[in-house]
Amino acid sequence: MLALICLMLATPVFAQGSGPTPALANRQLPDPAQEAEATKLMHSLRCIQCQGQSIADSDAHMAGTMRAEVRQQIAAGQKPEAIRGWMIARYGEWVSFEPDMKGAGLLLWLTPLLVLIAGIWLARGLFRRGA
Structure with missing residues (x-):
């Protein structure tokens, strides 16, 4: 019974994120212009796990996943407006600091x-x- 209670209390710890951190979550793009675009966009998107921080400032696993997605799409040639639209379509309008x-x-x-x-x-x- 005690083990079951401890497991129930530990559930939020396991909910923090699983799996490896994406490669581009904490690594900048080689092109400084692309990294500047990505950084500007990351500061305008809200972390859906932290809710008060941008994905650029958050240490949450979900923010790392979102940062990696932004960098991958910027590196693939997508425009920031298109990426913002994709993020809003995926996570809802709340994800944007600029409604x-x-x-x-x-x-x-x-x-x-x-x-x-x-x-x-x-x-x-x-x-x-x-x-």
Whole structure:
């Protein structure tokens, strides 16, 4: 029984990632221009395991897999926009730190403006009432 409880408690440890780390996860591309493109893209993609870090900054196994995928596609001649689209299609819109200007992304971009307009409207009403 104790062994079963210990195994259940250790399950999150086993969930960290399995298998070898992909070759390009922690190794830069030989072409500096391609590596610069890959790095810029990696800083704009969120690690789906860490949720708060970019794949460039995360040490999670999943982030390494995502970094390797970005570098492989850049080395194969894919454009960063196409790779971003592929990542979004695979992992969902949440993976991007820079949401698109459509759907839920549009709401994220417009919310600060709407809050500002509502604040001005409320302040205007308070000042009129006080005068």
